[in-house]
Amino acid sequence: xxxxxxxxxxxxxxxxxxxxxxxxxxxxxxxxxxxxxxxxxxxxxxxxxxxxxxxxxxxxxxxxxxxxxxxxxxxxxxxxxxxxxxxxxxxxxxxxxxxxxxxxxxxxxxxxxxxxxxxxxxxxxxxxxxxxxxxxxxxxxxxxxxxxxxxxxxxxxxxxxxxxxxxxxxxxxxxxxxxxxxxxxxxxxxxxxxxxxxxxxxxxxxxxxxxxxxxxxxxxxxxxxxxxxxxxxxxxxxxxxxxxxxxxxxxxxxxxxxxxxxxxxxxxxxxxxxxxxxxxxxxxxxxxxxxxxxxxxxxxxxxxxxxxx
Numbered sequence: 001x002x003x004x005x006x007x008x009x010x011x012x013x014x015x016x017x018x019x020x021x022x023x024x025x026x027x028x029x030x031x032x033x034x035x036x037x038x039x040x041x042x043x044x045x046x047x048x049x050x051x052x053x054x055x056x057x058x059x060x061x062x063x064x065x066x067x068x069x070x071x072x073x074x075x076x077x078x079x080x081x082x083x084x085x086x087x088x089x090x091x092x093x094x095x096x097x098x099x100x101x102x103x104x105x106x107x108x109x110x111x112x113x114x115x116x117x118x119x120x121x122x123x124x125x126x127x128x129x130x131x132x133x134x135x136x137x138x139x140x141x142x143x144x145x146x147x148x149x150x151x152x153x154x155x156x157x158x159x160x161x162x163x164x165x166x167x168x169x170x171x172x173x174x175x176x177x178x179x180x181x182x183x184x185x186x187x188x189x190x191x192x193x194x195x196x197x198x199x200x201x202x203x204x205x206x207x208x209x210x211x212x213x214x215x216x217x218x219x220x221x222x223x224x225x226x227x228x229x230x231x232x233x234x235x236x237x238x239x240x241x242x243x244x245x246x247x248x249x250x251x252x253x254x255x256x257x258x259x260x261x262x263x264x265x266x267x268x269x270x271x272x273x274x275x276x277x278x279x280x281x282x283x284x285x286x287x288x289x290x291x292x293x294x295x296x297x298x299x300x301x302x303x304x305x306x307x308x309x
Contacts, residue, residue: 001072001098002282004148006140006170007059008132008157009077009101010111011088015048017116022124029118032125041128044114053084054308055091056113057132058182059154061268061307064095065275065297068309071282074098074144076170078135080106100144106131123267136162137169145173149282150203152274155182158190171201178204180274181211188214204234204281206274212237225252236291238273244295246287253287258299268307273298 022029025044035041055064057077066073075092079085081103088110092099111132116124135157145151151174157163171177179202181187187194194215198205209221212235216227228235228247235247243256276297280290300309 001074001147002149003063003066003071003073003152003278004100004145004150005059005063005073005075005077005152006135006157006166007075007077007152007154008057008111008129009055009060009075009079009088010057010113010127010129010132011084011091012054012056012113012115013045013048013050013084014052014054014115014117015050017048017118019118021047022116022118027116027124027126029124030122032127035126035128038109038128038130041112041126044126045112048114048116053087053091054306055088055095056307057111057154058156058180058271059152060092060097061271062152062180062274062278063097064092064308065272066279067096069275069279071279072098074100074148076100076135076140076144078106078131078133078139079103079110080108080131082109084112085110100141101139106134108134133157133159134162135166137165140166140169142169142173145170146175148175150174150176150178150278152278153177153179155180155186155190155194158186158193164193167197171197176203178202178206178274178278180206180270181208181215184210184214187211191215198233198235199231202233204236204278206236206270206277207238208270209237209239209242228252236277236294238270238294238298244273244291246291248287251287253291255288255291255295258295261299261303263302264305266302267305268301269298271307272301272309
């Protein structure tokens with residue numbers, strides 16, 4: 001297959017609620033809450049009418065985008081053999097994604113993100129990572145990795161212990177490796193490890209300006225340009241309304257954002273940008289055309305609700 005994603009397998013559970021539900025459960029409207037207690041999460045879930053489920057997670061969103069562009073893709077993400085795990089697997093297969101993981105009953109349930117939509121269309125999210133973050137080297141099929149053109153990883157998944165070993169195994173037997181830094185919180189938490197990956201192990205790194213600036217403690221964007229040229233690896237950076245830029249050796253390429261868009265929801269913009277860029281990368285597009293395809297996909301997704309075209 002062309003691309004194999006390795007990431008958090010999180011099923012999005014969409015429910016319509018009233019404002020009282022948000023208040024009674026001490027949630028902050030419009031924000032995301034990370035829940036660590038399974039009982040607390042189940043107490044929320046039991047009172048909800050589920051409208052829809054979507055097989056989500058950052059890299060999974062990118063992989064689905066690549067599939068929609070006609071690429072042969074797969075995904076590895078840890079789920080449990082439970083109701084949401086089965087729905088997660090079915091959801092990816094419906095999007096023509098090869099799900100390269102054999103589920104079994106785990107101590108923790110399948111990772112879930114409750115997306116609570118109030119009458120004013122605000123989205124309040126509650127995420128319970130469940131077994132998704134417990135991925136380890138035994139969950140990585142070495143043969144599947146070797147048969148893939150490139151693997152795509154997410155910073156959200158990286159952590160000491162099992163996830164680190166899963167990353168090391170996947171990168172160690174991959175033909176090429178790409179990764180998204182995911183979030184400034186992830187970068188600040190794992191700065192030394194991420195810097196080692198970017199400088200020495202990854203072929204392609206995706207980041208936004210805030211993430212890459214934090215990673216290298218840059219004083220200005222000129223420092224980022226210098227760093228990108230020095231590492232001799234492909235560095236792809238989104239810069240909000242300043243557009244996007246790629247740096248490889250001495251080649252620096254920039255594109256502008258698309259203008260006059262009716263923005264509905266920024267969810268998935270980075271995920272779909274990566275889809276578009278990797279689509280071009282696999283087809284040996286010029287750097288400018290890779291960036292343009294990434295920008296096109298991001299522009300399409302921010303004009304609708306959710307992270308799926």
